Amino acid sequence: MFTTLLIANRGEIACRVAATARRLGIKTIAVYSDADAESKHVAACDISVRLGPAPASESYLKADDILRVALAHGAQAIHPGYGFLSENEAFAHACAKAGICFVGPPASAIAAMGSKSAAKTLMEKAGVPLVPGYHGDEQAPEFLQQQADTMGYPVLIKASAGGGGKGMRIVTQAKDFIAALASCKREAAASFGDDKVLIERYLQKPRHIEIQVFSDTHKQHVYLFERDCSVQRRHQKVIEEAPAPGMTEARRQEMGEAAIAAARAVNYVGAGTVEFIAEPDGRFYFMEMNTRLQVEHPVTEMITGMDLVEWQLRVAAGERLPKTQDELQRCGHAIEARIYAENGDKDFLPSIGRLVHLEFPDHEAFINADVRVDGGVRAGDTISPYYDPMIAKLIVRGANRDQARARMLRALAATQIVGVHTNVAFLSRLMADEAFGEADLDTGLIERRRETLLPAPIPATREALLLACAAVLEQEKAVSALTTDPWAERCGWRVDGSYRRMLSFQDSESAQEVLIDMADGMTSLTVGAERVAVEISSQTNGVDSVLHVALLTRSSRVSGTVVRQGDRFDVFVSGKCETVTLKDPLASAGQAEADHAGSLTAPMPGKIIAIEVKAGEKVKRGQALLVMEAMKMEHTINAGVDGVVENVYFGVGEQVAEGAVLISLEQ
Template sequence: MFNKILIANRGEIACRVAATCKRLGITSVAVYSDADANAKHVAACDEAVHIGGSTAAESYLRVERIIEAALATGAQAVHPGYGFLSENEDFAHACEKAGIEFIGPPVEAIAAMGSKAAAKALMHSAAVPLVPGYHGDDQNADLLHRQADEIGYPVLLKASAGGGGKGMRVVERTEDFAAALASCKREAASSFGNDRVLIEKYLTRPRHVEVQVFADKHGGAVYLFDRDCSVQRRHQKVLEEAPAPALQPHVRRAMGEAAVAAARAVNYVGAGTVEFIMTAGGDFYFMEMNTRLQVEHPVTEMVTGQDLVEWQLRVAAGEPLPLEQDQLKIEGHAIEARIYAEHPARGFLPSTGTLKHLRMPEGVEFSLGIGGERAPVRIDSGVREGDTITPFYDPMIAKLIVHGASRDEALKRMSHALRDCEVVGPHTNVEFLQRIVTSVPFSTGDLDTGLIERHHDALFAPVAKPFREALALACGALITREGGVAHGASPWDALSHWRLNSGYTQTLNWRDVEKESAFTVLFSRDGESRTLTHNGKTEPFKWWTGAGKHECGATIGDAHVTGRVFIDGDTFHVFCRGEALAFEWQNLLAHAADAEHGEGRLTAPMPGKVIAVLVEQGAVVEKGQPLLVMEAMKMEHTIGAPAAGKVAEVLYGVGDQVADGAQLLVLDVE
C-alpha cells in the first residue's frame, strides 16, 4: 500500500479521498489554486501545494504543475478524483512517465473509452446493444445533418469527448439542426478542447441506469450493482439512488455482466461506471463508460458497505480485488441529493456568493458504511460556512446521502433531512429537491430523464408556506435585536420602549424577499400584553430565544412555532416547519421593490464571458430572438430579446468578461 498520495482535485471529492487516506494511515497531499487557498480540502489534507491561478486552466488542469507537486512532496501515487484531469490520457501518461502511479485505469483504457464514438464502435464489435446513431470520424456539417435526417427526429447531439451534460443538445426538427450543431461544437471545444460530436436517436421517456464496475491488475473484475440517475436537469444528475428501483433480477444481472464485459474489452483496471439508457420495457443500450469514480458513488458504498476509494488505492497498489462477485450483496436502499448553489426558477443558473450561514442536517461526514455500520444520514461536502461559491468551479455545496431498509424509508429520511438544510447566501436548489422527493412520480418510482421537464408546472407551482408563523419569529428576533424585551424579562430593561400612562406601539415595515412585496406589521405592548397586527388582524404575540445559536420560538394567536432565525444586516432568514422564508426590515421607510431591470435592459444572469454576439447595433429583432451568448461555468446561456425592438447599443464584445447583472445590450422596445 502507498505511504503518501497526492489528490489532484478540489472540493468534496478531495475531502472524500483524504478521509479514506486518514483512516488507512496514508499521508495525503492537496493542491490548490489562488481561489482555494483557504479551502476545506486544503485543511483536510496533511500537506498542500499551490499550483496556480483561480481558473481551472491556470491550476487544476496544469499537468506539469501537478506532476511537479507530486515529485516535490514524494507522493507515490496521484488520485485524480472526478472532473478536471480524471479522464485525461495525457495526464495518466505523464504520471507513468514520471514514475508516479495513476490511481485509475491504464492510458489505453482511457483512450478507448474517452471518445464516445470510439467506445461505441468497440461496444458494437463486442455485441453490446447500441442506440441507433452516427459515430463516424467525418464531421462535415452537411453530412451530420443528413445523418440526423436519416436517423429521424428527435436526435441527440453529444460531444464525443464530453461528460457532465456539457456539449449536449436535443434537436426536434431538421430546421433547428444547424444552429444546435454550432452551439454544441462551441461548448464542446470550450469544455473539452475537442469539438467532435456524435448523433443518436433520442429515446422518449428513457431511464438512465449505470453499473459500478471494478477490475484489478490480475484479471479480476466485478460489478457492485446499479444506480438510477434518471432525474436530471440540463443533462446533469440531480438525484441518484441505489439500487435502481423496479429492476428485475435478470435485468440487473444482465446489465452487470454486460458492464464487466465492457471493462474486460479494454483491459480495464480500477473503478469505472458503465452507463446504460433503458426503455420502459427493460431493454438497455450502452451509452458510455466513465473511467473514474462517479459523483454518486456514495449510494453504492451505502448499500454494499464498501469503501470504493479504498478499493481504488488497493487495486492501484497491485492488490487483488477485496471481494469476488458472489461475496457482494445489496443491503437496503440509498438516495443522494446534490445540493447546488443555483437558481431553479431561472433555468438552474449557477449562483455565486458567500455562504453566510450553512447548516446541514445531523449526519456523519463521509460515513462509509464499512462493516455494516451505516449512518442513516451522510454528508459529503467541500465547503464550510464563510466559504465563497465562485464562478470558477462547479457550484456544488454538498451531497446529502441517506440510507434506509427500504426505498420508502430512504425517501422519508431524505425528505426530513432536506427540511433541516439551511443555506444563506447564494440561491440553492434545496426547496426544489424537496419538491421532487415528495412528488408522486419520484416517490412511486415512475422515473425517466424527462421527469423534471414533464412535471415542470407542478414542481415549480407556488406552495403555501408558514408565513404567519415565520413572520412572528422574524418580529421577535427584530424586537430583541433592537432592544425589545424577551419573554419573561422586565419591561424596565428596555427604556426605549417605556411610555408614561400608555401602551407602546411600533410600526414594522417589511418586505417579503421571495415575493418582492412590502407590508406593515404593528407591534403593540401594554404591560405584559403583546400583540401583532397584520392584514387587519390583531393577535396575541409572545416570543423567546432558544438555547442554541439562532434558535427561537413564538406564539401568534393559537399557533406555537419554533425555528431558527439568521440575521444578515436587515434581512431576517427564517427556517421553520421545514420551510425557508426571508423578510427584509425596511428600517423606518418602506422601500419600493427593486426596479433595476427596466424595459429594454438586458443583463447578465451571472458572471461569465461573452462568446458570441449575434446582432449588431441598429438590428431590428423579434421577441425571443437570440442576441448574445454567454459562457459561465462551462455552460452556454443565450440572451434573447424580451420583446420586438431595435438594438440601440451592444455594450460587450466576444471574449469580454462580465459581472453578474451587467447590462449587455440596450434594446429600444417597440
C-alpha cells in the same frame, strides 16, 4: 499500500478521498488555487501546496506542476478524483513515466473510452448493445444534418469527448439542427478542447441506469450493482439511487455482465462506471464508460458497505479485489441528492456568493450510515464562478425506497443555506412528488412535472412574518441592553407604558405588515385580521445575524431559525426557507428606480461567446440576443420584450462582470 498520496482535485471529492486515506494511515497532500487557499479540502490534508490562480487552466489542470509537487513531497500515488485530470490520458502517461501511480485505469483504457464514437465502435465489437446513431469522424454540418434527417427526429447531439451533460443538445425538428450543432460544438470545445460530436436517436421516456464496475491487475472483474440516475436537469444528474427501482434480478445480471464485457474489452483496472440508457420495455443500450469514480458513488457504498475509495487505492497498489462477485451483497435502498448553488426560478442558473449560514442535518461520516453528507465547503466559504456550483451531496439509506425517501425529506428539511440561491426547496418538492414516489422515472421527469416541481412564488406565511418580526425585536433588545443612553433605547419604552409600531415586509409577491402592540409588559403581533399575544425567546449560535427564535401563544408555539443580512431575513420554519425584506418607508420614499429600463444584464461573471443581433435590429420577445459562457455552461440571454436593439456593449471573447449591462433595448 502507499504511505503518501497527492489528491489532484478540490472540494467534496478531495475531502472524501482524504477521509479514507486518513483511516488507512496514508499521508495526504492537497493542491489548491488562489480561490481555494482557505478551503475545507486544504484543511483536510496533511500538506497543502499552491498551484496558481483561480482559473482551473492555471491551477488544477496544470499537470506538470502537479507532478512536480508530487515528486517534491515524496508522493507514491496521485488520486485525480473526478473532473479535471481524472480522465486525461496524457496525465496518466506522465504519472507512469515519472514513476508515480495514477489511481485510475491505464492510459490505454482512458484513451479507448475517451472518445464516445470510438468507444461505441469498440463496444459493438464486444457485443454490448448500442443506440442507433452516427459515431463516425465526418463532421461537416451538412453531412451531420443528413444523418439526423435519415435517422428521424428527435435526435441527440453529443460531444464525443464529453460528459456531465456538457456539449449536448436535443433537436426535435430539422430546421433547428444547424444552430443546435453550432452551440453544441462551442460548448464541447470550451469544456473538452474537442468539438467533435456524434448523433444518436433520442429515445422517448428513457431511464439512465449505470453499473459500477471494478477490475484489478489480476484480471478479476466484478460489478457492484446498479444506480438509477434518471432524474436530471440540463442533462446533469440531480438525484441518484441504488438499486434501480423495478430492476429484476435477470435484468441486473444481464446489464452487469454487459458492463464487465465493456471493462474486459479495454483491459480495465480500477473503478469505472458503464452507463446505459434503458427503454420502458427493458431494452438497454451502451452510452459511455466513465473511467473514474463517479459523483454518485456513495449510494453504492451505502447499499454494499464497501468503501470504493479504499478499493481504488488497494487495486492501484497491486492488491486483488477485496470481494468476489458471489461475496457482494445489497442491503436496503440509498438516495443521493446533489445540493447546488443555483436558482430554480431562473432555469437553474448557477448562483455565486458567500455562504453566510450553512447547517446540515445530524449525520455520520460512515460508509453505511443512514444519513451522510459529503461536502467540500464550510460557512463563510465562497461559491465562485470558477468551479462547479455543488455545495454538498446529501445521502440517505433506508430499509426500502419509501423509508429512504422519507429520510431524505427530513434531511432536506434540516438543511439550511443562506448566501446563495440553492435547489434545496426544489429537491424537497421532487422527493414528495407523486411520480417520483411511484418510481415513474425517466430523464424527462423534471420537465414533465415542471408545474408541480417549479411552482410560482407564493406570499410569505404568517409564521415566517411573525418570526422575522420577533427577530427584529430581539435584536433591538440586545442592542439596547448594551447601552445606558436612554435616547439609544430601541425597545419601545413609552411614558404611559403602551407602544404601537408597524413593520412592513416585502416578500416575492407583495408587501405584508405586522402590527406590534406592547402594553402592561405584554407583546401582541397582528398579521392581517389575526392578533396574537406572544412571548418571545431567542438564542444565537455565536453569530449575531443567526437567531433561533420561539414565539409562544396561548394555543401554540412557533419556532425557527432567522438569518438576517441587513434588511433581508431568511426564515427557516416548518422545514422550509422563506425570504422577506424589511421595508423602511423613510429610506424608500422618493427613491428613483435604479434599474435601466429595457437593459439586459449578465447574471454572473462570464465570457461573451456569440452575439446574435446588432444595434438597430428589431427583435421579438424570447429571441436569443447573445450567448455567454459561465461556470462551464452556455447561457443564452433572450429579449424580454419586443423592441429595437439600442446598443450592444461587449464583443465576442470579452469578459463581463456580474450585473454588467450587455444589451439595451427600446420597446
